[in-house]
Amino acid sequence: MSVTYHEATKHSYWSVRTEGGGLDWSRQPSPFKIYANAPLIPLDLDRPWHRFIYLLGGINASKSYPGITYYLRTIPSAGALYPIEIYFQARGHRDFADGIYHFDVANLGVRLLYELRDGEGVEYLFPDKRQVEGLLFLYSGIYYRSSWKYRTRAFRYLLLDGGHALGALEAAAFWINHGYQIRYRFDRAKLHHHFGFGQGEFFLASGVVGRFSDQEAQGLGMELDFVDGTGHFLPDPRIEEAYWDGIALRGCRLQPRFPQNPFQPQKLEEAILKRRSARDFTATFMKREQLEFLLHYMGDVIPSDCDEEVRIWTLVHRVEGMEPGIYLNGRLVKAGNFAKEGSYLCLEQEFVQRTAATFFLTSSGSNYQPLYQKAGHIGQRCYVGGSYLGLGVSGIGAYYDDEVARFLGTSEMVLYALALGSHSGG
Ligand SMILES: Cc1cc2nc3c(=O)[nH]c(=O)nc-3n(C[C@H](O)[C@H](O)[C@H](O)COP(=O)(O)O)c2cc1C
Numbered sequence: 001m002s003v004t005y006h007e008a009t010k011h012s013y014w015s016v017r018t019e020g021g022g023l024d025w026s027r028q029p030s031p032f033k034i035y036a037n038a039p040l041i042p043l044d045l046d047r048p049w050h051r052f053i054y055l056l057g058g059i060n061a062s063k064s065y066p067g068i069t070y071y072l073r074t075i076p077s078a079g080a081l082y083p084i085e086i087y088f089q090a091r092g093h094r095d096f097a098d099g100i101y102h103f104d105v106a107n108l109g110v111r112l113l114y115e116l117r118d119g120e121g122v123e124y125l126f127p128d129k130r131q132v133e134g135l136l137f138l139y140s141g142i143y144y145r146s147s148w149k150y151r152t153r154a155f156r157y158l159l160l161d162g163g164h165a166l167g168a169l170e171a172a173a174f175w176i177n178h179g180y181q182i183r184y185r186f187d188r189a190k191l192h193h194h195f196g197f198g199q200g201e202f203f204l205a206s207g208v209v210g211r212f213s214d215q216e217a218q219g220l221g222m223e224l225d226f227v228d229g230t231g232h233f234l235p236d237p238r239i240e241e242a243y244w245d246g247i248a249l250r251g252c253r254l255q256p257r258f259p260q261n262p263f264q265p266q267k268l269e270e271a272i273l274k275r276r277s278a279r280d281f282t283a284t285f286m287k288r289e290q291l292e293f294l295l296h297y298m299g300d301v302i303p304s305d306c307d308e309e310v311r312i313w314t315l316v317h318r319v320e321g322m323e324p325g326i327y328l329n330g331r332l333v334k335a336g337n338f339a340k341e342g343s344y345l346c347l348e349q350e351f352v353q354r355t356a357a358t359f360f361l362t363s364s365g366s367n368y369q370p371l372y373q374k375a376g377h378i379g380q381r382c383y384v385g386g387s388y389l390g391l392g393v394s395g396i397g398a399y400y401d402d403e404v405a406r407f408l409g410t411s412e413m414v415l416y417a418l419a420l421g422s423h424s425g426g
Pocket residue numbers: 072073075076077078079080157160161164275276277278279349394395396397398
């Protein structure tokens with residue numbers, strides 16, 4: 001079914017020219033969800049675990065235009081629409097009392113939604129029910145924020161944005177020197193009921209930053225009221241169908257290994273805080289070691305309970321000591337400078353021509369939601385690693401699907417593209 005969704009939401013040269021429709025500004029969604037009736041605990045950025053939460057998606061820049069200010073975050077988002085919400089459960093944690101919280105990005109704080117009673121916990125909805133001592137994150141997507149602009153293709157962006165948020169969890173875990181693990185297998189419908197979600201918000205993934213104990217969680221008494229996270233809503237049945245048909249995961253492969261942390265903590269924090277999407281690429285050469293560092297990090301394992309293979313294709317345009325061409329796993333597949341083709345394939349976005357390299361991520365896996373989020377996670381690694389090296393990066397969700405596949409010579413689904421290179425830093 002997810003394959004059907006993927007097929008139905010492909011861009012082509014003709015589809016982008018014939019599927020008109022501008023934005024309805026009278027129905028613009030709010031990018032913030034606020035639990036106004038729950039107590040706000042301001043984040044004290046001098047405390048490491050508070051800062052950890054901030055690094056996961058806090059506001060780190062703003063852009064003002066006459067009459068309007070947009071807030072940008074530590075994580076990128078397709079169209080800066082920010083459909084991802086972050087919740088977490090704390091248990092036995094030194095900085096957060098046992099309970100369930102929501103990260104209130106607009107107010108730089110967390111809201112306590114529910115205090116845990118003895119033995120309770122969301123873990124009862126996971127296969128092994130084992131209590132997590134520490135923090136257990138739950139990531140949801142509010143799809144209308146994105147479908148307002150991107151229509152049905154928005155579900156792909158929701159999954160990519162969700163993957164970026166998981167990549168941010170990894171980076172923050174590296175920064176605080178703690179392990180983490182991603183889990184996709186939990187009872188979504190029951191969890192939605194506990195959180196009072198309407199049809200427009202659903203959980204995408206969870207992340208554990210803690211230790212599993214031998215005790216099992218015994219249910220959860222929490223029943224929250226519905227809180228509107230957009231201000232407007234238009235249902236998209238094809239997105240809801242793709243979500244619900246895709247949550248029954250099959251043949252999941254466990255990836256227990258943890259990636260190598262290639263970063264020095266203080267420089268990593270700076271890289272996370274200054275990360276932006278670049279378009280001001282300078283058409284100059286980058287170093288081969290930089291590309292190798294990035295590819296090594298992007299291709300490293302991601303610990304999760306439903307791992308899928310995602311391939312990283314590299315179009316090398318301007319890398320010192322490397323022949324221009326298409327590379328897969330470090331091997332030259334086809335020689336040539338394809339900077340212009342890369343730009344055309346990414347819906348003629350001109351800045352792609354001036355990059356040093358362009359990545360395309362593909363997969364033939366069957367668990368669509370985990371594999372698409374993995375692509376977003378790899379994208380976040382590219383952003384964080386690029387920012388660490390002083391290079392510019394931009395995620396690219398808009399490309400001509402079938403033409404990219406033909407160009408690469410693959411029958412796999414094309415999930416995401418990323419631009420990389422030196423930039424003027426403006
Ligand atoms: C999934 C995804 C797809 C994106 N697609 C594009 C794109 O096609 N073209 C582009 O210029 N930027 C793209 N971006 C970058 C966003 O526009 C950018 O993240 C957003 O405006 C916020 O700005 P910031 O990343 O500088 O914080 C994409 C980002 C993500 C996460």
